[in-house]
Amino acid sequence: MAIKICHDAINPWQELQDYQNHALNPDVQFGATGIFIGTMRDMNDNAAVQRMTLEHYPGMTENQLAKIINDARERWAFLDALIVHRVGDVIPNDTIVLVAVWATHRGDACDACRFIVEALKSTAPFWKKEVLSTGQTRWVERNTDGYRKS
Amino acid sequence: MSITVRYFASLGERLGRSESTVDFIREMTVNDVWRLDTAEMSMPANILAAVNMEYAHPDDRVHNGDEVAFFPPVTGGQSVGD
Numbered sequence: 377m378a379i380k381i382c383h384d385a386i387n388p389w390q391e392l393q394d395y396q397n398h399a400l401n402p403d404v405q406f407g408a409t410g411i412f413i414g415t416m417r418d419m420n421d422n423a424a425v426q427r428m429t430l431e432h433y434p435g436m437t438e439n440q441l442a443k444i445i446n447d448a449r450e451r452w453a454f455l456d457a458l459i460v461h462r463v464g465d466v467i468p469n470d471t472i473v474l475v476a477v478w479a480t481h482r483g484d485a486c487d488a489c490r491f492i493v494e495a496l497k498s499t500a501p502f503w504k505k506e507v508l509s510t511g512q513t514r515w516v517e518r519n520t521d522g523y524r525k526s
Numbered sequence: 527m528s529i530t531v532r533y534f535a536s537l538g539e540r541l542g543r544s545e546s547t548v549d550f551i552r553e554m555t556v557n558d559v560w561r562l563d564t565a566e567m568s569m570p571a572n573i574l575a576a577v578n579m580e581y582a583h584p585d586d587r588v589h590n591g592d593e594v595a596f597f598p599p600v601t602g603g604q605s606v607g608d
Binding site for chain 1: 532534535536539579581595597598599600601602
């Protein structure tokens, strides 16, 4: 299991390859990898967004992300998990978050990955402050339910 | 006895500070810390609290040396509406 908080741009494909090649136990025989990559958009809540700052609570962030992975372990059988989350100044098209779960079977990999993403969005101490194209700034005060059909 | 209090995101901006220290002599709860340090009667319903970096309830007791944090709802991951 690994949790990384990055102040610089994340290359999610490189992170995945590095983790799978170097950190994953070579004896682990995984049959499925569930992956989620969240990317910053240039629109939010009907406004054009120029950039944003991601604030977090160092220490609690890592604790909470580890707790989320451990909670997932109690519900699904998976072999390993990786969370990489960006903080600091972010621009549209930057990767904000990468979640990857390696499991023997696809059901566990996909379901555990989805659970980790949703739990992260509702309990990990990150906050977004957006700068709109008008120059106005605003805090994002809520997250929507990821299971809602749009 | 003394505890460290931290405020994050829009709450820190509203209060005009991100950290302070509260000294106390009697037993206190998380909500007591809020009242003492912000001069507001009770924690707003949308404000979350943590003690020593774990989520806490307003009625939880605090102890000497604890770090108590208050913050608005969290918004990690990608954007709203995704």
